Amino acid sequence: MAMSETMAAREGGARGKPRFSSDLPQMLIGFVLIAITGFVPSILGNSYWVHTFQLVNIYIAASVFQNFLFVDAGQKSFGQGVLLGLGAYVTAIFFGLHDWPFLLAALAGLGAATAGGLLFAFPALRVQYFHLGFVTLSAAIVFPQLLMSLDKWTNGINGISVSMPGLHQEWFLGLSPLTLMIAVYPMIALAIHYAIRRSRLGRDMRVAALSPEAARSLGIRPGVMRFIAFIIAAIGTGVCGILYLPAVSFVSPQGFNVELSFVFFFAVVVGGRGQMLGPIIGIWIVFILPNIALAQFVEYRLLIYGLLTLLTVILFPDGIVGSIERWRARRGVTGRGEQAFRVDRFLETLEGGRETRPGDEVVVEVRGGTKKFGEVVAVDAVDLKVRRGEIHGLIGANGSGKTSLLNVLSGLSRLNAGSFLIKGEDATRRSADRIADMGIGRTFQTPRIFPQFSLWDNLRLGIDARVGDGSADIARLADALEAEFAQDSAELLSHGQRRLVEVMRAVLKEADIIFFDEPAAGLSQGERANFAKLVRFLARRMGKTIILVEHDLELVWDIADTITVMEQGRVVASGSPEAMSNDPAVQHMFVGGRRA
Amino acid sequence: MLAEILIIAVRGCAIGSIFALIAMSFNIVHGATGILNFAQGNMFVLGGFAAFFLANEAGVAWWLLMLPVAGILVAVLVTVQGWITLAPLRSSVEQDSWLISTVAFSTIIAALLMITQGPFAYTVQGPVPSFRILGVRTPGAYALAIGAMFFWYFALRIFLRHTFLGLAISALSQDFDAARAAGLPVRRLQLLAFAISGLIIGTAGFLVAPVISVASDAGLRYVLNGFVAAVVGGIGSNLGTLIGGPLVGIIGMLTAYRIGGAYQDLASLLLLVAILMLRPQGLFGRSSARRV
């Protein structure tokens, strides 16, 4: 039953919903375009076009990995040409100068490209953004210099010629093994990109790039994601280098200057960042236009690259394919209003266990926690104990330190003094991702919803972040959600619905301690009632421990087992709702009626 | 031996001063806009070209007159570039298009220089005579480079801390929204920051033209070394550039003497990777990171 629902969801279109993502059709069109340019010239026997499109298709493959790095991992690299160059040059050195067998030499080339990728990947563990832009750009500047000056090994400016008649031998229909390999490799590159994007790794990478904070709270380490992305791109681009050698039969330092790296980068921008077809269209325009179509103006090619890119950024920042895709998406996506995302009927899936009561075991404990921002003390010597299975309300005026405390507990910021324990383990100095893996889930004041993902993929991030095996109940819930939301856009969800998506993400993560940061803000009365029901369900039926920072006192009093009141960073009162109602520290929070 | 060390130190500091100047021009734009202008290396080289076309082998008086002219010409160009770079940021959700557009600008300038001036390095004769330190002949432009570094450091310090416009640019880097709420004309201030960065590198390129590579393909090398200087010192800290620039310069010189001139940029790259791994905020980062 669940299986068939899942199948239906995957087929999306069959249920009358337009496809959320056009990656698959774009990839298939890409295959066709590459096949035409890769095979047709050989079949027609036009060796000029055979050679030209071999180079074009190698560059397309390199740009595919640039595209992956650029959008899926969020990293701007200006040094992909170096990795291609390393693959080509090192293969050429061992094959052409030292007479190694080609495969062994190619393996050395691949190793060199991967090692080059490490040069980018290691700093990526610590820093990101323009820093890496400069590292990669520097590498692109230094690489040809090294090829020249290390002439003992590289033959310097003379370059290395190789001859590989075997690969150029025609097999059938005028196709040689080389032609086949070079036409198939960009397709493989596209398929790899597509597969990564559809995988947990791809989603994790993208979340890390879009919101490092959200990523860390889902147990993802953004630095590691960047590292992996650079290595994948290095290997993929290194293979391009290996193919480059037999295709061109010659390597020299001039072939691998900064310009080559810029071609890949600019192609992705012009073609359309993140679009599967982007690198293909991009290389066709950026590379073919000045080098072949306008070959008499070849000395203007750098100027053409630069101008094309600048105009793209200013006039249509989504690039060519991106602009078309945007227009398509605008026509296709329809809002579903208030009913777009509701959780109540999915909760029926979770018959869950029996009614539970809060236990005595303390699962979250803060001891003298102090957090300062400059001279301002946000959290001031706070002591706090939260028992398993309890709904613990944290209230206080804006700026009284509730969110700061929550950020400390989820590892997003560190205490200046004091400590805190989660499930008995000292977590004071643990990073956010490690705390997340201790079974903590959280929501943010501004929900972290990613319109780049379908609604289901937004939810699925929770399953991705789960540690260990999931329960059968949750698996059933997940199937139901997938069937419903696999092709829905998350972009048009209202604020309240976005909140619920985040809550469901924590549920799917099967976190047993959940922090809610002002979950009711912006919710309607109806949504609030649903939310209260949901929280009670999570605590009472699923046995989760909940810390709730909230301003809606009515809601807090309604559902909390314990309430802690903060003021000016300090805990001024703590106890049961009944006790708190009579506490003078709380009285002034009620202005006229029950809500402040 | 002593002479060798001295040469390395003097030349390293002098070349490093150039990197420090480029780093300062990074800092002021970055503070006001969050942009690191990749085209600044080519703009610096344009200052060198200005020296060639306006004041090559000129007398002191004419040379002095042309110095501000070169600075202003480059400043105007950088301001126009800044205006174009900032334009898509006004509306676009994606705030990092500058990374692409400044690289595109850098490419366009280099391509135009290549087309109009060819691939060769120009030789520029300045009016300041060379001098001797412990018997070692040292080009006068080296002294100018160090002088320009200190001049611009103190000029920026006074401007940013004691003039209304300078304080306003500092305010912009500290809290952009609060600056807008206060009614500071943010777009004009950002363009002013671009203009000042152009003035710094334009005059710097003009002054040191005799000792740099005035060539169409040299820009990226300077932008790289200037960035390393800025990162070593801590991005945003002008005080840091006074250490970071000479440090990069001396390491480059040491590499050139001990291993070979072709490996200078490699040394800078490795220094960059090392500092990003070990101390990404730079020497003067964090505490002074928000100060311009």
Next chain:
Amino acid sequence: MLEVRNLHAGYGNVPVIEDVSLTARPGEILLVGGENGAGKSTLMRAIAGFNKPTAGEVLLDGRPLHGMAPEAIAQAGLRLVLDGHRVFPELSVYDNLRMGAAARKGDRAGFAAAVDEIYAVFPILKEKYRKYARDLSGGQQQMLALGQAFVAQPKVLLCDEPSMGLAQALLPQILAFLRKWAETGTAVVIVEQHLKVTAPYADRAMIIERGSVKFACAASELEARLSAPEAAPAAASA
């Protein structure tokens, strides 16, 4: 006089403010209340130009401000003091005040007088005028933020949660200052969570709920209206 007519605004595709109208008259304080997430801050930011309104009008003395950049709106005489006592941390107290004069060009004497007035109300700022703003406490930073707005002498002042992150005891002092300021002929709008403390200083009040006006009334009636929430919708009018 500030007139906001049928304003709609939000972030990206998510609407937050829907069809809000309000007026702020010179010499009066309008108190805007509502829960967190109701859209109060978004409303202030939309009026001040930080969020471009998707529909509706913002008029200052009849002159349309909507669609203008925030800095231009500030220079036109509508000043927003952001929440969270935001000042320029690496500028001195005095230089922070100077930045306020950006919206009031070429009136040196007026500026000096306004600074003296601020120093008289908040002597601690005078005492620390050479210190960096980052070395002030949260409350002192809020005083400075208000002082920075005061030197600009705007026609309309929007003040988003002046109490945020401050000791409760400081709020009356700040509200008294705003009251005095309003009485010089400035239209003041205060967004505040501490309604009980703030209401006595205000003339009129308005409650925002889920991005729309729930009701508006005289500030003196606010407590009674809130105690009987079910009666509210019938009487809702701005």
